[in-house]
Amino acid sequence: MSSRFAAPSVGAVLVDKGFPRITRTTLALYAGASGDHNPMHIDIDFAKKAGFPDVFSQGMLVMAMLGQALTDGVRPDRLRSFSTRFVAITELGAKIRCQGTVAELLEAEGEKRARLTLTAKNEAGDVKLSGEAVISL
Structure with missing residues (x-):
């Protein structure tokens, strides 16, 4: 076990991962893999008719990024809950950075745990997705 998990403190960053820019190809590949073919995410004309300047990412794509960042930073067998x-x-075109910070140290079911505050932000620091996870230490 990594020393950062041996005795983390409130405020410690345990998850930190950046992802490449979201491109039209990213959206198309995610649509194919997920089955989410909502035209809002892949058809610029449809998005413009709905009042948006362009297509935008599927929310579940950003959630998948946050989940990947979480399980890259914390072994999956230590994950007790994850919500967003x-x-x-x-x-x-957004470049997403996902982070998980220790918000609370606790004990439950006979094990030491940490509650993490999770965020997925763009380069400007705007939060796109928030959440929390509970992990076993």
């Missing part, structure tokens, strides 16, 4: 809330649309 969509905060804002993620625009085409």
Whole structure:
């Protein structure tokens, strides 16, 4: 076990991962893999008719990024819960950075745990997705 998990403190960053820019190809590949073919995410004319300047990311794509960042930073067998809330649309071209910070140390079911505050933000620091996870230490 990594020393950062041996005795983390409140405020410690345990998850930190950046992702490449979201491109039209990213959206098309995710649509094919997920089955989410909502034209809002792949058809610029449809998005413009709906009042948006361009297509935008599927929310579940950003959630997948946050989940990947979480399991890259924390072994999956230590994950006790993971929940998210969509905060804002993620625009085409966004470069997402996901972080998880220790918000609370606790004990439950006989094990030491940490509650992490999770965020997925764009380069400007705008939160696109927020959430939390509980992990076993």
